[in-house]
Amino acid sequence: MKLQTQIPLQKETKNPINYHSKMVLLGSCFSENIGAKFDYFKFQNLQNPFGIFFHPKAIEKFIQQVISKKVFSENDIFFENERWHCFDAHSSLSSSNKEILLSNLNLEIESTNLALKNATHCFITLGTSWIYRNIETNEIVANCHKIPQKNFTKELLSVAEISASLQNIIAQIQSINPTITIIFTVSPVRHLKDGFVENTQSKAHLIAGIHSVLKGKNGCYFPSYEIMMDELRDYRFYAEDMIHPSKIAIDYIWKKLVTTWFSEDSIPIMNEVDSIQKAMLHRPFHENSEQHRAFLKQVNSKIAEIQKQFTSIQF
Structure with a gap:
């Protein structure tokens, strides 16, 4: 008896991910879910240097700033609710000290430029088609920082x-790294604050936009959204808010990505890393016992053995 419809997936053969690969992950909070898996299994990766980006325009602007090595100044930040913010970055970078914010923004631009030049893969996860435009400047913002809605x-x-x-994102990235593999995906997280129908329309625009670009063979697509909607169409695969994927769902989609x-040669290494990670979480009854020392x-x-093979792996 078949109790689940399966999304057909094809094995990547041209540029598969291994422990020599270097990843850059940009986009919605789902990028961070998958990024956490890359971290756990000790892959080389950089995740959302400017924090979570929800829509493609925010990612596009960030890539332009990275490629041009933009230097942020006081003109690019503002003070609100006792903290300094930047409309081009997530509130996770905001600070009570403007010098710290500017320093962090400029450091992230430099580190991302270097990471993109050396990356083998770039994952771009899109969350929504809805954008907010600052009325005063007519600029599309990456984050509203809880500024009143009337300003947008x-x-x-x-x-x-x-x-x-x-x-534009593809062209800009390829201008500094022509051989990089760009993988698009749509976040399975529903943006219900926009409305149920509006969220569906938003996701549809993202999916249609991605596939119109992929017709030119300029990137790849991983169906995380489709896996969540079709293979995991049950509320037991959602977190308590009934919106975000649960840990089980994230693990399931991660295994599909793997x-x-x-x-194939990365799988035994991942298993060994997993074994070490679980061992490091072990809490002994008697720390000074001979058994624990062994x-x-x-x-x-x-x-030591795994670090002989891969110096990038650090515990």
Whole structure:
């Protein structure tokens, strides 16, 4: 008896991910869910240097700033609710000290420029087609920082606008790294604050925009949204808010990504890393016992062995 419809997936053969790969992940909070998996298994990756980006225009502007090595100044930040913010970055970078904010913004621009030049893969996860435009400047913002709604107009990006934005993102990244593999995905997180129908329209625009660009073979698509909506169409796969994927769902989608995109020789290394990670979480009843000392010696021996093969792996 078949109790689930399966999304057909093809194994990547041209540029599979292994422990020599270097990833850059940009986009919605789902990027951070997958990024946490890359961290756990000790892959080389950089995640959302300017924090979470929800829509393609925010990612496009960030990439332009990275490629041009923009230097942020006081003209690019503002003070509100006792903190300094930047409309181009997430509130996770905001600070009570403007010098710290500016320093962090400029450091992230430099580090992302270097990371993109050396990256083998770039994951771009899109969350919504809805954008907010600052009425005063007429600029699209990445984050509103809880500024009153009256200061912004809300717009829905058309499929054509999304396609153009994605083409610009691809062209800019390839200008400094022609061999990079760019993988697009749509976040399965529903933006219900926009409305149920509005969220569906938003996701549809993103999916249509991505696939219109992929017709030119300028990137790849991983169906995380489709897996969540079709294979995991049950509320037991959602977190308590009934909106975000649960840990089980994230693990499931991650395994699908591994099956599709990871090289076969990386799997034994991942299993070994997993074993070490679980061992490091072990809490002994008697720390000074001979048995625990032998256990620690065995774990340290495993770490030393894996670090001989991959110096980038650090525990």
